[in-house]
Amino acid sequence: MDLDKLQTTLEELGQPAYRFKQIKLAMYRDLKEGFDAIENIPIALRQDLNRLLPFNELILKTEQKSLDGSGKNLFFTRDDLAIESVLIKHGDGSRTVCVSTEAGCQIDCSFCATGHLGFKRVLSPSEIAEQVLSFSRELKAKGEKVTNVVFMGMGEPFLNYDNVKKAILLLNDKDGFNLGQRRISVSTSGIIPGIERFGAEDWQINLAISLHAPDNALRSRLMPINKTYPLEKLMPALDAYVAKNNRRLMIEYLLLGGINDSPRQADALADLIHAYGEILRLSVVNLIIYNPTKDSDGHWDRFRSPSLAALRAFEEILTKREIAWTRRASFGSDISGACGQLAGEVNSTH
Numbered sequence: 001m002d003l004d005k006l007q008t009t010l011e012e013l014g015q016p017a018y019r020f021k022q023i024k025l026a027m028y029r030d031l032k033e034g035f036d037a038i039e040n041i042p043i044a045l046r047q048d049l050n051r052l053l054p055f056n057e058l059i060l061k062t063e064q065k066s067l068d069g070s071g072k073n074l075f076f077t078r079d080d081l082a083i084e085s086v087l088i089k090h091g092d093g094s095r096t097v098c099v100s101t102e103a104g105c106q107i108d109c110s111f112c113a114t115g116h117l118g119f120k121r122v123l124s125p126s127e128i129a130e131q132v133l134s135f136s137r138e139l140k141a142k143g144e145k146v147t148n149v150v151f152m153g154m155g156e157p158f159l160n161y162d163n164v165k166k167a168i169l170l171l172n173d174k175d176g177f178n179l180g181q182r183r184i185s186v187s188t189s190g191i192i193p194g195i196e197r198f199g200a201e202d203w204q205i206n207l208a209i210s211l212h213a214p215d216n217a218l219r220s221r222l223m224p225i226n227k228t229y230p231l232e233k234l235m236p237a238l239d240a241y242v243a244k245n246n247r248r249l250m251i252e253y254l255l256l257g258g259i260n261d262s263p264r265q266a267d268a269l270a271d272l273i274h275a276y277g278e279i280l281r282l283s284v285v286n287l288i289i290y291n292p293t294k295d296s297d298g299h300w301d302r303f304r305s306p307s308l309a310a311l312r313a314f315e316e317i318l319t320k321r322e323i324a325w326t327r328r329a330s331f332g333s334d335i336s337g338a339c340g341q342l343a344g345e346v347n348s349t350h
C-alpha cells in the first residue's frame, strides 16, 4: 500500500490521525492481508478504503519452490510490469529475502538475466517493501519470520536511492516491520555518488559491492558501469566508506568459468585489495558460483560455472594472500533464484 496515498485518503475521509498508524501496524507488523482483516477499524472505513485504495501495490502471480526450501515469487505491478524476489532458507534457521528495486535494470551486466530485459522503471518504496511482506506472511503461517533483507535482486539500488532509502526505513520502522538495520544489506554495481551518499547516512545498513573482476578491461566487459566508475575511482570511494563507517564491506565476486576464475586473476584480486588498507582491514570477498541460465527461448547463456579445481585454486590463493573470503552457498539454482538470474523466465511466464 502506498502510505502517502493512505495518509491523504484518511485525511479526505475526515479520519482521526491515529488511524494511519493503526493501518500501518496492521500491514507491516501484523501482516494482515487486506482492509477487511483489520478488525480494529470501523467496517464503514474498511469499505471506503477498499473502494479508494489498493491494499497491495503488487499482485502475486506465481510462487516457485526450490528443492532446497528457497522460493521465488513473481509479482506484477499495477501497471503490469514483472518483478521477482527470492526467499533463501539457511540451515541455521535464518530467512533472507532478496528484493528487486527496479523493473528491469539500467546497468546491463553481460552475465545477468535481468540486464538483458532492459529497464522499465524504478519501484516505489511500498513496491519494494511489499516483496518482503509477501514472504513474511507465508513464513508466519509456519511460525517463522524474515530475519534478513538484501537489496540484491533486479535493478541497481543506487539509481533509485530515494525510494530504496524509504523502503529501508519502512522495514526498519519500530512501528511496523521492525527489522534491525544490521540485518539489511544493499548491493551496488559501483555507483560512486550512491556509495558516498550511503556512507554519509546515519545508519548501520550493510554495503556490498559487486566487483566480479580485478581489472578494468574485464570489468568493463562484464559490467559496462565500470567505464563510468572505473576501479581507480571506485576502490578509493569504497576505502573512504570503510574508513568513515568502520563497517565491514562485502565484496561480491561471481566466478564465471574461464572468464575471471584463473590463478592470475585471484592474485590480481588480492593485489587490488592489498592496495587499499581500509578495504583490506574490513572486507570479505564473497565468492559466488555462477549458475548457467536459459533465456525465454530455452537457450543456455554463454557463461558457465567454474570447475571445482579452478574454484579450489582461487580460494587457496586468496587464503595464502591473507584475504578474508567466504563462498556463498548457491540457493535455489533449480528455480533460477540465484544471483543475476532473476527475471530469466519473466518473459515466458508473463
Ligand code: SF4
Pocket (backbone or CB within 6 Å): 105, 106, 107, 108, 109, 112, 113, 114, 115, 116, 153, 154, 155, 156, 189, 340
Ligand atoms: S547484475 Fe545487478 S546491476 Fe548488473 S544488470 Fe543485473 S540487476 Fe543490474
